[in-house]
Amino acid sequence: MKNNALTFIGNTPLRRNDDGLISLTDIFKASGENQNKSPLEWARFAGHQFIEFVAHNLNTGKSRIYKTTRGKSGGTYAHWQIALAYAKYLSHDLHMHVNEAYMRFKTNDISMADEIADKATPEQQLWLEKRLQGKAARRQFTDTLKDHGVTGIGYGRCTHAIQTPIMGGSKAHICKTRGLSKKVNLRDQMSVEELIATSMAELVASKKITQSGVRGNTPCAQKCKWAAEKVASLLN
Known part of the structure; x- marks a missing residue:
């Protein structure tokens, strides 16, 4: 500063x-x-x-x-x-x-976000656009997990399975290498590319879980890992 x-x-x-x-x-x-x-x-x-x-x-x-x-x-x-x-x-x-x-x-006045976006740089507006799209993908993802029997720590396991291939490591590893607090919302620190890749991986995972009909923490986490690795391979 x-x-x-x-x-x-x-x-x-x-x-x-x-x-x-x-x-x-x-x-x-x-x-x-x-x-x-x-x-x-x-x-x-x-x-x-x-x-x-x-x-x-x-x-x-x-x-x-x-x-x-x-x-x-x-x-x-x-x-x-x-x-x-x-x-x-x-x-x-x-x-x-x-x-x-x-x-x-x-009071969640949504027009406030619009006013802030108007004052942002084009780069910041692009990041915000992808962050909001990511929120929608995340909601669909967690709804799919719930519908397929994921409970408790299963949500964390599925999130970890998505993030690790995309980000190159666990949240703890990413926070340490980037000098971030362990309590930080990692998505708020992602680049535009990382946001897009994470959203895509969650959408692919949701589709695979639905199509295959798997249920439970471990089977769903395995599908998440598969989806994230596929998306990550396209970026490498």
């Missing part, structure tokens, strides 16, 4: 420091610089408890998420959660905007 800027209030670019913290000083300047609402005053009084709360929830020291530096490019920098809280403190309009975005997200 080094030297990365984002537009936050109007057309005002907000700086990030080398740690990815956002400049509260820039937010303050954009608001009109009311000295009674400076980052220092806010952090001492109105924002103090929230800063402590964020530090506690991130299991880190306050000094790592809220910093003040001197010099030409100095100022006060903070974690994005703190920057949002400070901006909401300065601007009722922004506060309402953030609340509206949160409510739309929590």
Whole structure:
């Protein structure tokens, strides 16, 4: 995130420091610089408890998420959660905007996804298209497994059977080699090619399981492995 800027209030670019913290000083300047609402005053009084709360929830020291530096490019920098809280403190309009975005997200307003897609790059739009198609293929896949007697850990075995030939290893292996958390949703980290291949493998597996009439965890996992290996061979 080094030297990365984002537009936050109007057309005002907000700086990030080398740690990815956002400049509260820039937010303050954009608001009109009311000295009674400076980052220092806010952090001492109105924002103090929230800063402590964020530090506690991130299991880190306050000094790592809220910093003040001197010099030409100095100022006060903070974690994005703190920057949002400070901006909401300065601007009722922004506060309402953030609340509206949160409510739309929590109520599954699908138009929000469309608006985000409109602002994405062509590459990001292509990835999103394939990710959504993959979700549909996944639903069909899991429905087929359910209809053919797959239960409990069987879903994980079938998923593993699909992912290993396509991704070149188990989820644990992929996470380790790519530096990802073990809790990550691997599909959110896949390339467009990997998304397409995974979807195709699941569709082929669904068809094979249905045609052959196999039932149970092991037989279905075997069909999944066969389908994934066939798809993977086309890419190699």
